[in-house]
Amino acid sequence: MGACVCRMNPDNETMSVSSASISRPASAGIALGAARKNCPLCHETIRWRSDVPLTEGQLRSKRDEFWDTAPAFDGRKEIWDALRAATSAAEGLDFQMAQAILDGANVSVPNGYLTECYDELGTQYKVPIYCLSYPINIVKEENGRDSPAEYSEPVDGGTEIFLKLRISSNMNDVKLPVYSKDTVGQCKKKLQAAEGVDACCQRWFYSGKLLGDKVPIDECSIHQGYVVQVIVNTEHYNHDNSTSTAHTLSS
16 A cells, blocks of 8 residues: 655655655666665656745746755765756656666665765765745746846847757757847747747756756857757646636636
8 A cells, every 4th residue: 555755854845755656667777786775766746835835936046046056065066967957857757867867977866756865975965845846836927927127128139040949748849039138038938939838837958958047048059050958847837737727617
C-alpha cells in the first residue's frame, strides 16, 4: 500500500508525496549501491502549498535570487549550474534529460528528489522546493505580467532578427521575428501570441544555459541559425486550465 509522507522544508512550506505514484526506472541514473546512496530521479512533479501565496513574478524572482546566491555559500559552481539545468528539465517533465545532467555531473540523489543532492566528494546541496515546481496556490496575475517595467517595449528596439525556437511540447521548430533589444521575457510574450504557449510556462535554453527573462536578446550571443530550446512546463499549464475549467463549471 502507498503511504503519504509530509515533509517540512527550510522555508516552512509543506510538501506531500505518495509512494504509490512514484516511478523509479530500474536502469536510470547511477547504480544503487549496497548502502543505497543514490536513487533514480522520481518521475513526478512535487505538489506543495506555499504558506504565503506567491505571484508568478515573485516566484521567479525568488528562484533567481536563490540560484544567483547559492554558489557563494557552499559547494561548487559547476554543480549548482548542473542542478539548475536539471531542475528546469524536470519541471518541463523531461526527466530523462534531468537524469542525464545529474549523471554527467556525478550528482547523487539519495531520496529520488532534487531537494537533497550530493556531489562525488560528498558535499551536500539542498534545492528549495520552490525551485522545483509551482505551488498549487500560485496567484495568477490578471495582466499576465510581472511588472510594467520588466516587459515594456524598449525605446530603441534594435534590428529585427529571427530566432529559431524548438518547442518541447510538440518538438516543432518556429522562426520568431524579434528585435535585438527585446528581452527574453518580451520574446516569450511574442511566442505566446504566435503559438499560444503561455509565457509563464516557458523556459528558454541556449548552449545548455538558462536565459533569464530580463536579458536582452543581443546579450544572449545566439548565433544565426542555431536553435533555442523552449521547455514548456505542461504540468503548470494543465493545472491552470483545469482550475479555469472548474471555475467555469461552478459558475
